[in-house]
Amino acid sequence: MFDEGSNVVWIILAGALATYATRVGGHLVLSRFQRIPRRVTAALDAVPAAVLSTLVAPAIVSQGWAEALTLAIAAVAALRFSMAGVLLVGAASIITLRALLG
Amino acid sequence: MFSDRNAQIRQGMRDSLTVVIGAAPFGLLFGALAVDNGMSVSEAVLMSVTIYAGASQMVGLDLFGTHTAPWLIVLSIFAVNFRHILYSATIGPKIAGFTFVQKTLAFFFLVDPQFAEAERRSEQGKTISFAWYMGMALPFYFSWICETAIGALFGNLIEDPHALGMDFLLPIYFLALVMGFRRRRNWFPVVIASGVASITAYYTIGSPWHVSVGALFGIAVATIIAGDGQQPMTETEVEGGENV
Structure with missing residues (x-):
């Protein structure tokens, strides 16, 4: 590669x-x-979520149903579980859905 | 004096125990995914030794697999690690007693849990000594490197990464990080702006530009909402989770 x-x-x-x-x-x-301008702190605050969102968003629409559904399930799981829990739920979901949907 | 230093080192090592255990699965995962993305074991280990920042290492992996320009990969790593600037500004006055060399070294190890533990210690009214700081930092650093190596070696043995969903763990990981920021101000508009802009850029300009274009839109939205005015350097909150 x-x-x-x-x-x-x-x-x-x-x-x-x-x-x-x-x-x-x-x-x-x-x-x-x-003291720093409010716009600067707001920009600094927004950087990680902004960058990481761009790595997720195209994966929602560009791959397939198994992948899109898995991200939806993982997003809900993230409301309840820690990172390790979300990864476990997500892995279980992608393995199952890929096996079911091809 | 000498025994006091030893006690501080031991205390630091005890404080590091929970985060060492908490981060272990992620070190292993990083190593395995690095190899799955076409990296060699030594390249994966080099990343953990020199960059030593879990989320940005994952971002690096994600972009290495594509035909992204080198400077864009470096910029993305920089952007994901940008939060460290706030940690650094907050912790600086609290380690003012360190020598120049000690400070130079200490900042290298300023990962999320290091900052969180140092802040906790400082809030308890205890001083942050160099001995405590390194007692906390070094076990975490070396375990992260070992886990990367072990994960990478085992990653080589996995025969069908696609069936195991290995190629899709990175988006899930990034999504969980994004969700972890959800209590921050302007989170929703920033995520929507970045998401929509990155999808649009992905289908028009093409990958990898969707990363920078999307991020710029999200940041722009945050600055527009913020409005004018100034605010004092407030307390910095550590990012959630067991990220390195």
Whole structure:
């Protein structure tokens, strides 16, 4: 699946640098401000949900009924269970539905 | 002094126990999915050693399998880890007594449970010593790496990942993370905006642009709703769950 193995290593290392930047950056940059604009905190707050939603949404409509139904079931499960519980429910659902619906 | 340091290390290790156990299935899962997505065992381990952030490692896996441009993969990892900026700003004053080298090291290990435990300790009125901090951080770090390796080795043995739904565990995992944010302000409009924009971009511009386009729409909606004004640097809440 990967064309060049070395490329993967470089992306991983760049990703590691980017991650370290987030862990040290708040202390170096954000802590200098006593007050920050509300729009900035709202944007910061929204980043993880916004990014992760884009990784889920196309999977709802682009794959098939088994996959779409599984995500619906997992969303309901997430209201009650922790991450591990949601993954178990989701795995059981996708295995069953793929076997049933082909 | 010396025995006091040992006691602090031991206390940190005791505090790390529950999160070490809680995160174990996810370390194993990451390793198995990495191999399932075409990564080698050593690449998977390298990711856990250097990036050391579960959710973003999963995002990396998801994008490695596609023909996404390298800088976009790095940007996505950065975006998912963006919450650490708030942890870092909050924890900084509480470890002001660390030396420069100690701080440089400490920030590398600032994962969600590390932040949560440090905040809890600080709320109890206890000081955060370097000994306690590393006593907490190192067991979690090394167990995460070991679990990745074990998961990757076992992932190699799985013959039909499709029948086991392995290829679809990532979307389920991301969905559970999204649902975990549901008590945040503006969560619903942000998720709807990102979701609709990413689906539209997926079918028009194509993958992988749906990630950045979708995310930008969601963030834009959040800033529009927020309105003008300023607010003080408030207490940062840790993200739920046992994420690294």
